[in-house]
């Protein structure tokens with residue numbers, strides 16, 4: 001039996017990260033509210049340290065290392081934001097960090113990870129297994145593996161974004177959360193079920209990689225090939241054991257968005273709200289637009305999960 005994290009773990013994580021993570025702003029847009037017909041609040045984790053919510057989970061996990069674990073170091077695998085998060089948290093806590101990263105990761109994410117002092121080991125995301133590489137490094141060098149989503153301390157840390165949101169705005173009728181491996185959605189579930197029990201909770205994943213939706217329908221973790229989508233933060237192949245256990249218990253549903261809908265949402269964030277959001281970070285708004293008919297007059301929360309996108313790629317997506 002897995003020992004699942006609880007709301008108390010989210011609370012403890014919030015205390016642990018308080019003096020290092022930003023309490024990110026909550027934004028509203030009159031234009032979005034009018035077009036959707038609901039009262040929509042956005043939790044802006046694109047403005048979190050290193051540009052995504054992942055700092056929360058990484059810092060929480062690393063701050064729980066024993067002195068021996070700190071000395072030996074941390075290893076992880078990530079398509080980008082978790083890598084930066086672990087590298088930054090490790091630097092703040094003075095822990096050596098090794099990051100297994102795909103050769104085709106966005107340039108800004110690679111540069112930022114190296115900038116925080118992380119040692120990068122490359123791999124091919126279409127032919128090699130990053131979990132195997134990470135595990136082998138951990139065994140060979142005594143490093144502690146902190147995976148990007150399927151870990152109780154990571155999940156508890158990610159839940160602190162929703163905790164802050166609901167503390168600030170009060171009860172919500174629905175909450176939309178980008179979904180990759182499910183760390184953010186399961187942490188959010190722990191916070192939302194305690195603080196706003198009636199809130200409908202939606203995971204949103206790219207249409208090209210709807211393993212989460214299928215997992216929920218089939219009642220087991222469905223594995224898929226690496227999906228081809230602009231949402232590089234959600235190119236995961238499967239949910240985890242912890243995340244599936246929490247999500248299948250608490251999520252209302254899992255919905256999808258196309259790449260075209262993500263670009264449209266990124267355009268809205270830029271032109272009406274003046275914020276830069278990466279494709280994966282736009283999943284929530286894209287889903288709110290799809291389900292607008294069901295959300296009329298409701299109080300709707302959206303987690304904007306990240307803002308790390310190269311300038312050239314951002315421009316190409318929005319003008320392409």
Ligand SMILES: *Cc1c(COP(=O)(O)O)cnc(C)c1O
Nearest residue numbers: 081180181182183184233305306
């Ligand atoms: C990692 C990531 C996600 C997905 O988070 P999971 O915990 O893997 O579900 C969504 N958006 C951004 C920006 C991310 O970096």
